[in-house]
Amino acid sequence: MHQFEVYKIGPEINLGGVNLSFTNASLFMTISSALILLFLFLGTKKKSLVPTKIQFITESSYTFVAKMINDTAGSSAKSFFPFIFTLFMFVLFANMVGMLPYSFTVTSHIIVTFVLASIVFIGVTILGFIKHGFKYLGLFVPKGVPVVLLPLIVIIEIISYLSRPVSLSVRLFANMMAGHTMLKVFGGFVISLGLLGGWLPLGFSVALTGLEILVAFLQAYVFAILTCIYLNDALNLHH
Amino acid sequence: MKKLCIALCFASVFYVNKSFGSEAGMPQLNPEFWSAQIFWLILIFSTLYLIIWKIFLPKITYSIESRKSKIVNNLDEAQKLKESAETKLKEYNKIIENSKSEAKKIIDEERKKLDKDIEVKKKNFNSEIEKELAAVEKEIKDLKKTSLSSISKIASETSAELIKNIVNTEVNKSNVAAVVEDIIKKNKEKYI
Numbered sequence: 001m002h003q004f005e006v007y008k009i010g011p012e013i014n015l016g017g018v019n020l021s022f023t024n025a026s027l028f029m030t031i032s033s034a035l036i037l038l039f040l041f042l043g044t045k046k047k048s049l050v051p052t053k054i055q056f057i058t059e060s061s062y063t064f065v066a067k068m069i070n071d072t073a074g075s076s077a078k079s080f081f082p083f084i085f086t087l088f089m090f091v092l093f094a095n096m097v098g099m100l101p102y103s104f105t106v107t108s109h110i111i112v113t114f115v116l117a118s119i120v121f122i123g124v125t126i127l128g129f130i131k132h133g134f135k136y137l138g139l140f141v142p143k144g145v146p147v148v149l150l151p152l153i154v155i156i157e158i159i160s161y162l163s164r165p166v167s168l169s170v171r172l173f174a175n176m177m178a179g180h181t182m183l184k185v186f187g188g189f190v191i192s193l194g195l196l197g198g199w200l201p202l203g204f205s206v207a208l209t210g211l212e213i214l215v216a217f218l219q220a221y222v223f224a225i226l227t228c229i230y231l232n233d234a235l236n237l238h239h
Numbered sequence: 240m241k242k243l244c245i246a247l248c249f250a251s252v253f254y255v256n257k258s259f260g261s262e263a264g265m266p267q268l269n270p271e272f273w274s275a276q277i278f279w280l281i282l283i284f285s286t287l288y289l290i291i292w293k294i295f296l297p298k299i300t301y302s303i304e305s306r307k308s309k310i311v312n313n314l315d316e317a318q319k320l321k322e323s324a325e326t327k328l329k330e331y332n333k334i335i336e337n338s339k340s341e342a343k344k345i346i347d348e349e350r351k352k353l354d355k356d357i358e359v360k361k362k363n364f365n366s367e368i369e370k371e372l373a374a375v376e377k378e379i380k381d382l383k384k385t386s387l388s389s390i391s392k393i394a395s396e397t398s399a400e401l402i403k404n405i406v407n408t409e410v411n412k413s414n415v416a417a418v419v420e421d422i423i424k425k426n427k428e429k430y431i
Contacts, residue, residue, distance in 0.1 A: 008275070019274050020278045020279075023279070029279060033283050036291070044295055044302065049305075051302075086291050086292070115277050
C-alpha cells in the first residue's frame with residue numbers, strides 16, 4: 001500500500017499547531033490542476049470557427065457537462081455550471097493522473113473525496129434553505145405516504161439525506177483505491193510467478209488498466225451527475 | 240490449468256501477507272496529514288475554480304456561441320436565398336408559360352389568317368379559271384360555228400373548182416353550194 005502513502009515535500013508548515021505541509025498529494029493536486037489549465041488554455045487559444053482537435057475536445061467536455069446539468073437539474077442550475085465543470089474536470093484529471101505509473105492518486109484518499117462531497121452537500125443544503133426557507137424540510141416528507149408510516153419514512157429520508165456526502169465520497173474513494181490495489185496485487189503476481197507463470201497476471205493487469213481508465217472517467221461522471229441530482233433537489237424541490 | 244490456479248492462490252496468499260502484513264492498515268485512515276490535505280485541496284480547488292470560471296469558461300462560451308450564431312445566420316441566409324430562388328423559378332416558369340401561350344395565340348391567328356387568305360385566293364382563282372374556261376368554251380363554240388360556215392363555203396368552192404378541172408366546164412356555183420350544203424347537213428352530226 002506504499003502508493004497511498006502521504007509524505008511531506010519540503011519544509012514542514014505549521015500554522016497555529018495545525019500541520020499544513022506541502023505533501024505529495026498536494027503536488028499531484030497541483031499537477032492535475034495545471035494539466036486542466038493547460039488543456040483549457042490550448043483549447044481556447046485559437047477560437048476558430050472550425051475547431052482544431054484540442055479545441056474540439058475542450059468544447060466537447062464543455063457541452064458534455066452543460067448537457068448533463070441541463071438534463072438532470074434543469075436550466076435553473078445553469079449558474080452552477082462553472083462549479084460542476086471544475087468539479088468534474090478536477091476529479092477526472094486527478095483519477096487519470098493517478099493511472100500513470102509512480103504517480104499518486106489524489107482521489108484515493110477518503111479525506112479528499114469527503115471534503116469535495118462536503119462542499120457539495122453543505123452548498124446544496126444552504127442553497128435549498130435560501131431558495132425555499134423552511135419548506136425545504138418538505139424534502140423529508142414524501143407525498144402520498146400513509147400517516148402511520150410517516151414518522152418512519154421521515155427518519156429514513158433524513159438518514160439518507162445525511163448519508164449523501166458519505167456515499168458520494170466513499171464511492172469515489174473506494175473505487176479508486178480498490179482499482180489501484182487490484183493493479184498492484186496483479187503486478188505483484190507477475191513478479192512472484194516469474195517468467196514462466198507471470199504472463200497470465202500480466203495480461204490481467206493490462207486488461208485491468210483499461211478497466212481502471214474507464215472507471216476513472218465513470219467515477220468522475222458519477223460524482224458530477226450526483227451533484228447535479230442533489231442540486232436539482234435543492235432548486236426544484238419535488239420529491 | 241488446475242495446477243496454475245492453485246499456484247496462483249498460494250502466491251496471492253503469500254503475497255498479500257507479505258505486502259499488507261508489514262504495514263499497519265490503510266494510509267488513508269492515518270490522520271497525520273488530513274489537515275494539510277484539506278488545506279491544500281481547498282486552496283488548489285478554489286484557485287482552479289476561479290481561474291476556470293473567470294478566464295476559460297467565458298472563452299469557450301464565446302467560441303461556441305459565436306459558432307452557433309454563425310451557423311444559424313448562415314442557415315437563415317441559405318433559407319432566404321432558397322426562397323428567393325424558388326420565387327424566381329416560379330416567375331421564370333410563369334414567363335415561359337405566358338410566352339408559350341402567346342406564341343400559340345399568334346401562331347393560331349396567323350394560321351387562321353393564312354387559311355382565310357388561301358381560301359379567298361382559291362375562290363378568286365377558281366372563279367377566274369371558270370370565267371376563263373367559259374370564255375374559251377364560247378370562243379371554241381364560235382370558232383366551230385364560223386368554221387362550219389366557212390367549211391361549207393370552202394367545200395363548195397373547192398368542189399366547184401374540182402368539178403371544173405375534172406369536167407372542164409363551168410358549173411353553176413349555186414348548185415354546187417346547194418349540194419355541199421346538203422352533204423354537210425347530212426354529216427353535220429359526225430363532226431360536231
